[in-house]
Amino acid sequence: AQSVTQLGSHVSVSEGALVLLRCNYSSSVPPYLFWYVQYPNQGLQLLLKYTSAATLVKGINGFEAEFKKSETSFHLTKPSAHMSDAAEYFCAVRGGAQKLVFGQGTRLTINP
C-alpha cells in the first residue's frame, strides 16, 4: 500500500527566505506523486506532479520538487517566499484504483 509522510505540521519562514516542505513516500510500485496547495476555505489546487519523467519537477507559483528514489523523498521548495504562499500544502501519492493518498499537511506561515 502507498503512503506519504509530511515532516512538520507547521513551517514558518520569513518573506524572501527559502521554503522547504518535506515529504517522504512509501510505495511498492513506481509512484505518481503530487503536491497540492489549499488556501483558506478553498479546495485543493495542484502545484506539481511527478509521473516518472524528469526527477526535478517545476510547478506553478515558482515551486519545484525533486524526486529522490534513494531517499524515497519528494520535497517541495521555493527559493524566495512570498506572503501569498501562506497556505496548507499536501503531498499525495496515487494509490490503488487511482485514489490519492494524502499526507497530513503542512501549514506554511510567512513572516513579514
Place this chain on the structure above:
Amino acid sequence: GAGVSQSPSNKVTEKGKDVELRCDPISGHTALYWYRQSLGQGLEFLIYFQGNSAPDKSGLPSDRFSAERTGGSVSTLTIQRTQQEDSAVYLCASSSLSLAGSLDEQYFGPGTRLTVT
C-alpha cells in the same frame, strides 16, 4: 471552462437527519472522486467512479454513506442518520483520461462544509 462545482457550500444539520451533497464535475471528465477532510483524520478517500464501471466504495466509513453518479456526470453523496463525527469538509474531484490511457490529475471543487449539531 468551469471547474468542479459543489453544493451547498455549507450545510448545518441536526444529528439523525439525512443530507445530500452534490458534485458537478468538469465536463468530459470520466472519473469522479469523493474525499473527506476532517481535523482528526486529514484527507481521506471515500469513493471513486470511473465511466460505467462499478464504483470503488472502499473508503466509505459506514453503511450510512452512499453515493451515486447519474448519467456519468453529476454525483450525489448521501449521508443517512448523520452523526457529529460526520462533521467535515467533503471534497469532490474529477479527472480525465490522458492520451496514454491513464487517468490524468484530479481537479478539486471548493468543498461542502458539513456541520452536524
